[in-house]
Each structure stands twice: as structure tokens, then as C-alpha cells.
Amino acid sequence: MxxxxxxxxxxxxxxxxxxxxxxxxxxxxxxxxxxxxxxxxxxxxxxxxxxxxxxxxxxxxxxxxxxxxxxxxxxxxxxxxxxxxxxxxxxxxxxxxxxxxxxxxxxxxxxxxxxxxxxxxxxxxxxxxxxxxxxxxxxxxxxxxxxxxxxxxxxxxxxxxxxxxxxxxxxxxxxxxxxxxxxxxxxxxxxxxxxxxxxxxxxxxxxxxxxxxxxxxxxxxxxxxxxxxxxxxxxxxxxxxxxxxxxxxxxxxxxxxxxxxxxxxxxxxxxxxxxxxxxxxxxxxxxxxxxxxxxxxxxxxxxWMDEIISEQVGDLTVDGLEDVVTRPHPFIQLLHDSIQREHAFDISCVHLPCNGERGLSGQVTNQDIFEAYPHPDVPIDITVKGADIKQILEYSYGHLEFNDGELSLTIIDETLCTFWQGVEYDVDMTQPPNHRVTLHNIDLDHMYRVVMTDYCYRNYQQILDTAIIHHTDKNTMGERIAQQLQEDEYELKHKQTFKVKLK
Known part of the structure; x- marks a missing residue:
């Protein structure tokens, strides 16, 4: 041809x-x-x-x-x-x-x-x-x-x-x-x-x-x-x-x-x-x-998406970023409970799963869990320095501003906002950035065993350059949340200890 x-x-x-x-x-x-x-x-x-x-x-x-x-x-x-x-x-x-x-x-x-x-x-x-x-x-x-x-x-x-x-x-x-x-x-x-x-x-x-x-x-x-x-x-x-x-x-x-x-x-x-x-x-x-x-x-x-995981989880809805960064929140507590399922450490670190987080409430299906936590983040067992904990918290709150007690400016990806359990801290938003966080039970020079999401580690890797990673889990946070909610005896109790002064 x-x-x-x-x-x-x-x-x-x-x-x-x-x-x-x-x-x-x-x-x-x-x-x-x-x-x-x-x-x-x-x-x-x-x-x-x-x-x-x-x-x-x-x-x-x-x-x-x-x-x-x-x-x-x-x-x-x-x-x-x-x-x-x-x-x-x-x-x-x-x-x-x-x-x-x-x-x-x-x-x-x-x-x-x-x-x-x-x-x-x-x-x-x-x-x-x-x-x-x-x-x-x-x-x-x-x-x-x-x-x-x-x-x-x-x-x-x-x-x-x-x-x-x-x-x-x-x-x-x-x-x-x-x-x-x-x-x-x-x-x-x-x-x-x-x-x-x-x-x-x-x-x-x-x-x-x-x-x-x-x-x-x-x-x-x-x-x-x-x-x-x-x-x-x-x-x-x-x-x-x-x-x-x-x-x-x-x-x-x-x-x-x-x-x-x-x-x-x-x-x-x-x-x-x-x-x-x-x-x-x-x-x-x-x-x-x-x-x-x-x-x-x-x-x-x-x-799979329609499978019911829990008939009633209570009200774990998130009403905007201010709802979770100013006080201990039940949805954040669920994340802590889920990440600690196989770890006996006193300290855990989680982050807000997605921008515009809405949380969970009422009957929960696999689709609901995915929408609340759509990323395959996994827990890691890590040793970090006390000063690193403070620096990560300072970063989170250093990029938020409040006016008359209400959140007025967010210049941070919401998923970079971290939440710590086993760490007692106060946040004074009237102070300048990098001078807002006070840790009460953490020595800045000591090393602490922590379970955190690999997402937190990846995004704060420059701060955690001296951290030691011991183990990386295979089960994702979504899977752990489902397992936690399926436990008949599970009862959500607030264990987070932080206070935020807005004005």
C-alpha cells in the first residue's frame, strides 16, 4: 500500500x-x-x-x-x-x-x-x-x-x-x-x-x-x-x-x-x-x-461503602477549624483512641484528616469513615525530643489568628494542625507566633516515645530530623477507626489536656 x-x-x-x-x-x-x-x-x-x-x-x-x-x-x-x-x-x-x-x-x-x-x-x-x-x-x-x-x-x-x-x-x-x-x-x-x-x-x-x-x-x-x-x-x-x-x-x-x-x-x-x-x-x-x-x-x-460500622457513635461532628483547635474535641479523641489501639505509649499525635473536616455522627458506614479520613495514613512508633513537640505545636498555632475570640485568619493547610494526647499544654493566642505554647509535663531536652501518623512525620520531617523511627504499622487510620467503633465496649472519654486562651 x-x-x-x-x-x-x-x-x-x-x-x-x-x-x-x-x-x-x-x-x-x-x-x-x-x-x-x-x-x-x-x-x-x-x-x-x-x-x-x-x-x-x-x-x-x-x-x-x-x-x-x-x-x-x-x-x-x-x-x-x-x-x-x-x-x-x-x-x-x-x-x-x-x-x-x-x-x-x-x-x-x-x-x-x-x-x-x-x-x-x-x-x-x-x-x-x-x-x-x-x-x-x-x-x-x-x-x-x-x-x-x-x-x-x-x-x-x-x-x-x-x-x-x-x-x-x-x-x-x-x-x-x-x-x-x-x-x-x-x-x-x-x-x-x-x-x-x-x-x-x-x-x-x-x-x-x-x-x-x-x-x-x-x-x-x-x-x-x-x-x-x-x-x-x-x-x-x-x-x-x-x-x-x-x-x-x-x-x-x-x-x-x-x-x-x-x-x-x-x-x-x-x-x-x-x-x-x-x-x-x-x-x-x-x-x-x-x-x-x-x-x-x-x-x-x-x-462495602454502604456497610454499617456503628449504629450510633454520638455527635462527633466538626464545626469548622476553630471547633477543634480551641478545645478538646470528641472526634479528635476518636483519632487518638484509634491510633493507640496497638500501642501502650502515653503520648500520641494526630492531625486533622482533611480540609473542611466534618467529623462523624449517628449511624456510620464505611463511606462515612472514608469521607472523614480519606487518606491511607498509618501509625508510626517514633522517639522524639520534647523541643520537637513544642516546635510542631508552635507551627500549628503560629499560623492561626483570632479576633475578639473568633478565628479570623488561617494561613496553614488545616491538615498540618496537630493534636497531642499525653502532653499537657496551654496556648496563649495573645502572644506573638513561636511564643504561644507552654508545655507542662514535657522536658524540652528529654526524648519521648510517641505514636503519630506518618503524615505528621512526613510534613514535619525537618523538625523531626533527630527522631528515631522504630516501627511503621500497616493498618491505615481509616481501618483503625472502623475497628475502634466496632468494639461493643468502646466508650469515648476525653483524655486530651490543653487549654487555649483567645483574648
């Missing part, structure tokens, strides 16, 4: 799908993505389907298949295999459930997961095999390379540090993109970068830190034809000189479709023109074949 002198290739990009595969009002448009992609393939078989990463964590369904039923094949992998994805980038969220979980997911995938700067700790070679893939379509050679924001990875599982290291994104991009151009000579280069991108401005920047990593990659390398980004959950298309950059939102609510037309020369192809559009998927029906593929997977999740 004689080749056409002009080749049209469709590149379709999704991003941050978060395992939203439950169809219906609480589900995802991934089944509509399947319909759209099939229609495009009917008109043009030259399709490259890519995801920027973030597909395996971030929803109740993701939690179920990673924590409750990890032995089952992950439905998102099933769907992406069935849709014939060509490659996926790697988001830091992929590691939320640990390295073994992600490695197992990769093993079940029929497409590569790409990241050039996730490396073996010892050898500094790419951890997930080759960091790029080559697609040759009707003679056109397309290179696809993956990069992951090293900044976003800083607060993920510290347990991986002995195996995995993160190289600087910019340095890795320079090295691998140069290598790809020299060794592969592609006609078109696509970079999947999970790290976000400001919509580029042609105005010069006064401060280098205002330019994020993706912008630096474009402006310093200048040899990228298409940059697919993620993480910010925005949908847009832009251009900076010769680089087209796109982001495809989240949860498959929309996708980005880039049509690239190539003109053939004697021994190579050059880009003739590029068309790009944002596609609203709500006008497309769900793909019946894909729905059938996950029918029993969805039923399993729905059965």
Missing part, C-alpha cells in the same frame, strides 16, 4: 482520573472517554492515548482496591488496558498506597508508566524501566518521555527512601531529552510532566521562583513539541513559541484532543500544522463494553 505524503495523528490526553470509575452521579466520565476515543479511531486509526498520571488514588474506589481488596486486579488498570492507552505519566499520588501497590499495578498494565527522574537510590538508573517510549505511526517517529515533579514527591511515603530517589526534574529533562534527540531522532517529541503549569506570560519575571518547573522546561529546552501537564486540575491549551502545552483537568470531566498533521520529506517528516481542542465529555454516552468490564468491581465497592 502506497503511503500518503501527509500523515494525520490524533493525540488524546486525560489527567488526574483518581480512580473515579463508579458511574452515575458520584462517578466519572471515563466511560465517555472510551466512547469518544472509539469514535476518533473510526475516523483515524492513528491515535495516541496518553494520561498525565494521578489515576490510582484520590477516591473511595481507589482506597477500596488499594487497602480493602488489594488482591483484586485494579479496575482503573482494567479500563486503561481495554481503552489501549499508549502511556501514562507518574503522579506522586501513585505512591500514596506504597511502592509495592504501585509496582503491582504497573505489572498488570499493558502500557508503560513513564518517569525519567524517579530513580533507584543506589544506581541512579530509572526505577520503572525506560523513561520514554517510541511510537512509529505510518513512518512518523514520535517519542514520549515522562517526568514527575520532584517537589511534589517530597511528602510522599518516607518508607520508599531506601529504594527510590527523586532526581531534579530540570536536570533530568535536559539529560534525557538530549539523549532522545541524539539517539532516536524523533519527528515529534511529547513530554508528560506531572507537576502543573502556570499559564505562560510573555512578560519577564522579576523573581525566578515565580516561574514553576514546567515553564522552565519549556523556556530552557526549547525542543519539546507537546507538553502534557497535570496536578492542578485545570483544563487549558496554550503555546509558548514552538511548544504546545495542555492540561486536561481531572476525573475525565474533559479531555484535550490534539491533531498533528505531518508533511513527508525524503527521509523524515515535519509538522505541517496542529489543531487542538478541549472536549466536554458530558455530551457523549458511556461505553457499554467498558461498563460491563467493571460491573462486578463497582458492585463490590458499593456493597
Amino acid at each position: 502506497k503511503k500518503s505524503k501527509n500523515i494525520s495523528i490524533d493525540v488524546i490526553a486525560t489527567s488526574d482520573m483518581h480512580s473515579y470509575f463508579l458511574n452515575g452521579p458520584d462517578g466519572s466520565n471515563i466511560y465517555r472517554v472510551g466512547t469518544y476515543v472509539n469514535r476518533v479511531r473510526e475516523n483515524n486509526p492513528n491515535v495516541i492515548l496518553l494520561d498525565s498520571g494521578g489515576s490510582l488514588a484520590g477516591s473511595l474506589a481507589a482506597y477500596y482496591y488499594a487497602i480493602v481488596a488489594p488482591y483484586k486486579r485494579h479496575p482503573m488498570i482494567k479500563l486503561m488496558n481495554a481503552m489501549h492507552y499508549d502511556a501514562s505519566g507518574i503522579s506522586p499520588n501513585e505512591f500514596k498506597f506504597g511502592l509495592p501497590f504501585f509496582s503491582r499495578s504497573i505489572a498488570l498494565s499493558r502500557f508503560p508508566w513513564l518517569s525519567a527522574n524517579i530513580e533507584y537510590q543506589r544506581t541512579k538508573e530509572p526505577y520503572f524501566s525506560t523513561p520514554y517510549t517510541i511510537k512509529t505511526i505510518s513512518g512518523v517517529k514520535i517519542a514520549i518521555v515522562g517526568l514527575t515533579s520532584d517537589g511534589l514527591m517530597k511528602r510522599e511515603h518516607f518508607e520508599m527512601e531506601s529504594d527510590v530517589s527523586m532526581a531534579k526534574t530540570m536536570l533530568t529533562a535536559k539529560r534525557w531529552i538530549r539523549y532522545i534527540h541524539e539517539s532516536e531522532s524523533p519527528d515529534f517529541l511529547i513530554v508528560i510532566y506531572h507537576g502543573g503549569l502556570n499559564q505562560l506570560s510573555q512578560k519577564p519575571r522579576e523573581h525566578d521562583q515565580e516561574v514553576n518547573e514546567a515553564e522552565k522546561i519549556i523556556q530552557n529546552l526549547g525542543v519539546i513539541d507537546l507538553l502534557i501537564t497535570g496536578h492542578q486540575h485545570q483544563t487549558y491549551i496554550g503555546r509558548d513559541n514552538e511548544t504546545l502545552y495542555v492540561q486536561a483537568g481531572q476525573n475525565a470531566e474533559q479531555l484535550v484532543h490534539v491533531n498533528v498533521n505531518f508533511k513527508k520529506h525524503t527521509t523524515s517528516y515535519e509538522v505541517d500544522f496542529v489543531n487542538s481542542e478541549i472536549v466536554d465529555l458530558n455530551q457523549y454516552p458511556e461505553d457499554f463494553t467498558l461498563l460491563t468490564t467493571t460491573y462486578y468491581d463497582r458492585k463490590a465497592v458499593e456493597h
Whole structure:
């Protein structure tokens, strides 16, 4: 068959799908993505389907298949295999459930997961095999390379540090993109970068830190034809000189479709023109074949989420951040009781599970617990210095301000607010930041055995640089909360001892 002198290739990009595969009002448009992609393939078989990463964590369904039923094949992998994805980038969220979980997911995938700067700790070679893939379509050679924001990875599982290291994104991009151009000579280069991108401005920047990593990659390398980004959950298309950059939102609510037309020369192809559009998927029906593929997977999740854990837990509702930072609170006490289930230590440290925390009340199901504590944080057994306890508390209360006894300013991620049991302390909000906390039963120079969430440790790791980690548990806080509430003899009693002076 004689080749056409002009080749049209469709590149379709999704991003941050978060395992939203439950169809219906609480589900995802991934089944509509399947319909759209099939229609495009009917008109043009030259399709490259890519995801920027973030597909395996971030929803109740993701939690179920990673924590409750990890032995089952992950439905998102099933769907992406069935849709014939060509490659996926790697988001830091992929590691939320640990390295073994992600490695197992990769093993079940029929497409590569790409990241050039996730490396073996010892050898500094790419951890997930080759960091790029080559697609040759009707003679056109397309290179696809993956990069992951090293900044976003800083607060993920510290347990991986002995195996995995993160190289600087910019340095890795320079090295691998140069290598790809020299060794592969592609006609078109696509970079999947999970790290976000400001919509580029042609105005010069006064401060280098205002330019994020993706912008630096474009402006310093200048040899990228298409940059697919993620993480910010925005949908847009832009251009900076010769680089087209796109982001495809989240949860498959929309996708980005880039049509690239190539003109053939004697021994190579050059880009003739590029068309790009944002596609609203709500006008497309769900793909019946894909729905059938996950029918029993969805039923399993729905059965679990509706399972009743406790008929009556009392009123553990949280009425805003002020409700929990100004007084001992029953929901926070439940967290302390849950984290201490298998530890006999006098001191425990928990944090507010999510921004806008609502707590629990009345009849509680697995879904209620997930919504109250949606992250797979696990307890760690750790020895810390008394001064570290004070510094962490000072940080929490140093970023809050009260006016006439009411919370007026919050310049802190609410999940960084920590709560301690076994530590008696007063907080005087009339004092300047870093001088508000007084510890009564803690010697600043002594070491104390503490059980805390690994999230607290990861986010306060700079303060806890001298801490000693003895053991990391496997059961998540969500699982521990469920176990605690299922105990017939469990009675919640306040054990927190702190007072806050507001005015």
C-alpha cells in the first residue's frame, strides 16, 4: 500500500482520573472517554492515548482496591488496558498506597508508566524501566518521555527512601531529552510532566521562583513539541513559541484532543500544522463494553461503602477549624483512641484528616469513615525530643489568628494542625507566633516515645530530623477507626489536656 505524503495523528490526553470509575452521579466520565476515543479511531486509526498520571488514588474506589481488596486486579488498570492507552505519566499520588501497590499495578498494565527522574537510590538508573517510549505511526517517529515533579514527591511515603530517589526534574529533562534527540531522532517529541503549569506570560519575571518547573522546561529546552501537564486540575491549551502545552483537568470531566498533521520529506517528516481542542465529555454516552468490564468491581465497592460500622457513635461532628483547635474535641479523641489501639505509649499525635473536616455522627458506614479520613495514613512508633513537640505545636498555632475570640485568619493547610494526647499544654493566642505554647509535663531536652501518623512525620520531617523511627504499622487510620467503633465496649472519654486562651 502506497503511503500518503501527509500523515494525520490524533493525540488524546486525560489527567488526574483518581480512580473515579463508579458511574452515575458520584462517578466519572471515563466511560465517555472510551466512547469518544472509539469514535476518533473510526475516523483515524492513528491515535495516541496518553494520561498525565494521578489515576490510582484520590477516591473511595481507589482506597477500596488499594487497602480493602488489594488482591483484586485494579479496575482503573482494567479500563486503561481495554481503552489501549499508549502511556501514562507518574503522579506522586501513585505512591500514596506504597511502592509495592504501585509496582503491582504497573505489572498488570499493558502500557508503560513513564518517569525519567524517579530513580533507584543506589544506581541512579530509572526505577520503572525506560523513561520514554517510541511510537512509529505510518513512518512518523514520535517519542514520549515522562517526568514527575520532584517537589511534589517530597511528602510522599518516607518508607520508599531506601529504594527510590527523586532526581531534579530540570536536570533530568535536559539529560534525557538530549539523549532522545541524539539517539532516536524523533519527528515529534511529547513530554508528560506531572507537576502543573502556570499559564505562560510573555512578560519577564522579576523573581525566578515565580516561574514553576514546567515553564522552565519549556523556556530552557526549547525542543519539546507537546507538553502534557497535570496536578492542578485545570483544563487549558496554550503555546509558548514552538511548544504546545495542555492540561486536561481531572476525573475525565474533559479531555484535550490534539491533531498533528505531518508533511513527508525524503527521509523524515515535519509538522505541517496542529489543531487542538478541549472536549466536554458530558455530551457523549458511556461505553457499554467498558461498563460491563467493571460491573462486578463497582458492585463490590458499593456493597462495602454502604456497610454499617456503628449504629450510633454520638455527635462527633466538626464545626469548622476553630471547633477543634480551641478545645478538646470528641472526634479528635476518636483519632487518638484509634491510633493507640496497638500501642501502650502515653503520648500520641494526630492531625486533622482533611480540609473542611466534618467529623462523624449517628449511624456510620464505611463511606462515612472514608469521607472523614480519606487518606491511607498509618501509625508510626517514633522517639522524639520534647523541643520537637513544642516546635510542631508552635507551627500549628503560629499560623492561626483570632479576633475578639473568633478565628479570623488561617494561613496553614488545616491538615498540618496537630493534636497531642499525653502532653499537657496551654496556648496563649495573645502572644506573638513561636511564643504561644507552654508545655507542662514535657522536658524540652528529654526524648519521648510517641505514636503519630506518618503524615505528621512526613510534613514535619525537618523538625523531626533527630527522631528515631522504630516501627511503621500497616493498618491505615481509616481501618483503625472502623475497628475502634466496632468494639461493643468502646466508650469515648476525653483524655486530651490543653487549654487555649483567645483574648
